[in-house]
Amino acid sequence: MNKTITFRNMSVDDLDDVMAVEVNSFTIPWSREAFFNELTKNQFAQYLVVEVDQKVVGYCGVWIIVDEAHITNIALLPEYRGMKLGEALMAKVIELAREMGAMRITLEVRVSNERAQNLYRKFGFEEGAIRKQYYTDNMEDALIMWVNLK
Numbered sequence: 040m041n042k043t044i045t046f047r048n049m050s051v052d053d054l055d056d057v058m059a060v061e062v063n064s065f066t067i068p069w070s071r072e073a074f075f076n077e078l079t080k081n082q083f084a085q086y087l088v089v090e091v092d093q094k095v096v097g098y099c100g101v102w103i104i105v106d107e108a109h110i111t112n113i114a115l116l117p118e119y120r121g122m123k124l125g126e127a128l129m130a131k132v133i134e135l136a137r138e139m140g141a142m143r144i145t146l147e148v149r150v151s152n153e154r155a156q157n158l159y160r161k162f163g164f165e166e167g168a169i170r171k172q173y174y175t176d177n178m179e180d181a182l183i184m185w186v187n188l189k
């Protein structure tokens with residue numbers, strides 16, 4: 040792919056693009072207001088976007104609370120999936136969490152979302168508990184995954 044890939048912090052000016060990613064990725068998308076609050080009011084939140092030729096095509100968020108990080112979400116526009124951008128973005132977020140003192144990262148993922156689970160396993164995430172009926176659209180269970188950072 041002979042294109043320029045950039046990773047940077049998300050700003051409120053990105054929210055139109057981020058919402059396009061969001062509504063094309065999730066059956067229960069976060070609202071624009073939710074992202075706005077994350078960026079402006081949540082002191083624990085860090086959000087990165089990935090750009091291809093200066094177009095925002097994906098994002099990932101993490102809350103870092105003392106030594107524990109929690110990935111809130113990761114998503115790419117459908118036409119940009121399967122090109123290793125998710126993996127590169129995840130690597131950046133893990134690096135950021137580590138730099139900010141995280142010793143462990145957790146996340147929740149739908150039990151049916153094998154693509155995302157495969158991505159997380161590549162970074163050493165292991166399966167933890169199940170949160171029953173966590174997703175309210177279809178009452179699907181969430182798998183909690185975690186990794187200890189070395």
Ligand SMILES: CC(C)(COP(=O)(O)OP(=O)(O)OC[C@H]1O[C@@H](n2cnc3c(N)ncnc32)[C@H](O)[C@@H]1OP(=O)(O)O)[C@@H](O)C(=O)NCCC(=O)NCCS
Binds near residue numbers: 148
């Ligand atoms: C999940 C998501 C972020 C992965 O990003 P991506 O750029 O498509 O993934 P990558 O190309 O970086 O692939 C990295 C790894 O993910 C896994 N993966 C990616 N696409 C896959 C597929 N179609 N089937 C199975 N595993 C897949 C593989 O382990 C892959 O590594 P490999 O190519 O060495 O096998 C992206 O597909 C997405 O936005 N999905 C919709 C939103 C979502 O489900 N987010 C997760 C919420 S918890």
